[in-house]
Amino acid sequence: MKLRNITVTSLLALSGLGLWTYGSAKLAGGGDFNYRPNPLGIKMSPYGQVIALAVQGGIDSDWHGTDTSDLACTACGHEHGAPASGSCPEAGGKGPLAWLAKVERAATEKTNVAPRTPGHKFYLRRQVEDKLRLAWELDPSNYANYNSYHLFLTEPQVGTRPIITEKVIELSRLTIRYCLSQDSDPRAALTAASAASNILELMFLHKENYTREQMREQLAVLDQALARTHELTQRWNEEGNFERLSEVRVQDMQQRLEFITKMRDVCERTLQRLSGPDSSGL
Amino acid sequence: MRLFRLTTATLFRRKSWVICAFAVGVLPFLLQQISTGTENPALLKPAIAQATWAMALLSAVFWGFYTAAKQGESNARSGVGEYFMTTGVSPTRQLFEIWLSIFTFLAPLPLIAAGVCVFAASPSMPDERSMWIATNLQYAVLYLLVMAPLVAVAAAIASRFGGICGFLTSGGLALYGLYGVGYLRYLGDLQGNPVLKWLWAFSPHYHFADPTERLRYKLGAIAWDKFPLLLAYFGGILLVYAALSRLIFRARATA
Numbered sequence: 001m002k003l004r005n006i007t008v009t010s011l012l013a014l015s016g017l018g019l020w021t022y023g024s025a026k027l028a029g030g031g032d033f034n035y036r037p038n039p040l041g042i043k044m045s046p047y048g049q050v051i052a053l054a055v056q057g058g059i060d061s062d063w064h065g066t067d068t069s070d071l072a073c074t075a076c077g078h079e080h081g082a083p084a085s086g087s088c089p090e091a092g093g094k095g096p097l098a099w100l101a102k103v104e105r106a107a108t109e110k111t112n113v114a115p116r117t118p119g120h121k122f123y124l125r126r127q128v129e130d131k132l133r134l135a136w137e138l139d140p141s142n143y144a145n146y147n148s149y150h151l152f153l154t155e156p157q158v159g160t161r162p163i164i165t166e167k168v169i170e171l172s173r174l175t176i177r178y179c180l181s182q183d184s185d186p187r188a189a190l191t192a193a194s195a196a197s198n199i200l201e202l203m204f205l206h207k208e209n210y211t212r213e214q215m216r217e218q219l220a221v222l223d224q225a226l227a228r229t230h231e232l233t234q235r236w237n238e239e240g241n242f243e244r245l246s247e248v249r250v251q252d253m254q255q256r257l258e259f260i261t262k263m264r265d266v267c268e269r270t271l272q273r274l275s276g277p278d279s280s281g282l
Numbered sequence: 283m284r285l286f287r288l289t290t291a292t293l294f295r296r297k298s299w300v301i302c303a304f305a306v307g308v309l310p311f312l313l314q315q316i317s318t319g320t321e322n323p324a325l326l327k328p329a330i331a332q333a334t335w336a337m338a339l340l341s342a343v344f345w346g347f348y349t350a351a352k353q354g355e356s357n358a359r360s361g362v363g364e365y366f367m368t369t370g371v372s373p374t375r376q377l378f379e380i381w382l383s384i385f386t387f388l389a390p391l392p393l394i395a396a397g398v399c400v401f402a403a404s405p406s407m408p409d410e411r412s413m414w415i416a417t418n419l420q421y422a423v424l425y426l427l428v429m430a431p432l433v434a435v436a437a438a439i440a441s442r443f444g445g446i447c448g449f450l451t452s453g454g455l456a457l458y459g460l461y462g463v464g465y466l467r468y469l470g471d472l473q474g475n476p477v478l479k480w481l482w483a484f485s486p487h488y489h490f491a492d493p494t495e496r497l498r499y500k501l502g503a504i505a506w507d508k509f510p511l512l513l514a515y516f517g518g519i520l521l522v523y524a525a526l527s528r529l530i531f532r533a534r535a536t537a
Contacts, residue, residue, distance in 0.1 A: 005374075009525045016521025023515025024483055033487060037464025040336040041494025046317035046329040184324030244321050 043137050044178070052139035059131045059148070126160040128152070136171075140178045141188035143256055150198055165202050165209075172199045176221065186232035187253055190260065193225035197263045204270055212275050219271060222264055229257065285366055285376055289353055289383035298349070299387050302341035306394045310334040311402070327403040331497040334403075335421070338395040339460070339492070342429045343453050346388045347436040351448030353380050354437030354531070363441075363533030373533040377441075381434045388429055392422035405500060416503035417496060424491035427516040431523035432456055438527035459488030486519050 027033060042048045110116070116124075129152050135145040152159045153168045172195040179192035200218050203210045236242055242250055293299060310333035319326035357363040357380060366376055396418035404411050432452040440448025463485045469478065490512055495501070504512065 009528050012521050012528070013525035016518045016523075016525060019514050019518025020484075020522060021518070023511060023518055024487070026511055027487070027490070027515060028483060032490070033463075033483070034467070035464055035489060037461045037489070038495060039461045040339070041332050041492070041498055045332050045494075045498055046319050046322075046325040047313070047332070049318040050316060185322050241322065 044139065048138040049142065052135045052142050052145055055131055055135040055138065056144060059128055059135065122160060125158060129160050136175075140175045141182055141185070141191050143187060143191045143194060143252075146175050146191050147194060147198075150195075154202070165206055169199050169202060172196070176225065180225065180228065184232070186229050186236055189225055189228040189232055190253065190256055193222055193229060193260045193264075194256070196222035196225055197260060197267060200267045200271075204267075204274070207274060212271070215271050215274070219264075219267060222267065226260065226264060233257075283379060284369075285357075285362075285371060286379040286383050288362075289380055290386060293349065293353075293383065293387060298345065302345050302387075302391060303394065305337040305341055306334055306391050307398060309337055310398060327405075328498045331399045331403040332494050334395040334398040335493050335497065338391045338425065341391055342388055342425070342432075343456050346384060346429060346433055347452040347456070348449050349387075350380070350384050350433040350436035350452070351440035351445040353384065354440035354448055355445040357437075358441040358532055358535045361534070367533050373531055374528055376533050377434060377438060377527060377531040380437050381430075384433050384437075385426075385430055388433065389426060392425040395425075396422045399497065410500060413502050414497075414500070417493065420504050420509060421491065421493035421496075424493075424512060424516065427513065427520060428456070428459075428488050428491045431520040431527070434527040435523050438529075438531035441531050441533070455486065456488060459486040460492055461489070463487055464489060487515075491516065 024033075038044075042051070129149075132145065132149040132152055135142070136149045138145075140146060150168065150172065153161075153163050153171065156162065175195040176192045179188040179195070182188040196218060200215060200222065203215050203218060245253075310330045313333045314320075314326055314329040317325065317329040319329045354377075357376065363373070363376055367373070371379075399418045400415055404414055432455060435455070436448040436452035438448070439451050463482060466478070466482055466485070
């Protein structure tokens, strides 16, 4: 290679390296290098929300894999009585989908009569937990995904990673912050309310670690989230947005709203009792 | 510029660019039907904006780098490069002409994406709208600055080591810079391991050029006083890759 060529190439490379180093030093100094990777921006996006819904099916079947009760249907693994009762949607179906389900069953079926080992059950529970984490990351405002993940973290019987209460509360706070930043969907506000009531419940459980003032603040957050839910529900009613949802999903939302409202009242009463003169008995 | 015209005509006749144009310009409007925008109309516009830029990124990686690798390889293997050398076109010049030809097809993609965002997914508040246009233009510039040198790298490596190597190197670098570096941070204790830390700091952080989240949450345009810093950063990477491509590229396959 000619001397001129080598010089030009080296100059290019050196000046490039200089700029690159300068840029990365500046950007790293500003903390811009620290980011949470989010391929194609899919997490917390309108597409992520759909995938988060779809993931629930996989979680469901994995969860039933951990089930060892005799009541489980042999066709689908769910508990809904005997397979012959006709209540199983996957048994006896016709067409390519049912055929595919049969093939899947044949490939994944457990034929060893020995019960599942504790290690395998733990593995299945961890699979479920990881999927729930993913589902929560995809859409923190999804009521079912958030609450299932919360259950896994707080219930030592099902969770696989012992986790301290502070971390669980942090997860709920992240959920609340995200859900309240969404100002177009009442279901997100409802999830925020649910997260707030979960935090309150944990605070009551470890009441020696939290002041009454902190609990009252949390109750205010719950009230704020419920108020936001009602406000957005009214707006959705006026705009006719509920007609876009299936009836089951609307019913789900109403039941959850009733439940959270009841929980809110229970929380308030508990707080009153705790703040009362004789609070040591609780 | 005969090699440029030859390559451009070949790519145009091959018609695979139509898929990219469709993916960036039309597909976002179809994809929004499988987003939650169907339940919550407030999410329709963010879904379009996200999809069009995601498609532009995917088109560059899968079409742009693949085409560059294919052209770089065939130029060296088929004897076209050798022919042009005998007519006085140096290898560097050949690399430039091949690169320019592919860049001609890639350059409209971020502009289409920006156009889709501005015309079909613009926020309704007037002051947010001007911000929106600025954000999209900024990211169109960053997109070109990131993808341009990777096209040259794909063509150069393919000319020496074969098309698959060229495509995988550029595609891998792009995906690693966009998403991989973020996961690298979780791999271990970065602060405690000087090698990992060094690797992380000198990785191409292409995620700075990924607009999907910024557009989804209307975070606003990159501050104009910080934008030159990003240009310098990606400009530096561009120069290093240009130098490397120039070294690696060869116009004929030697026996």
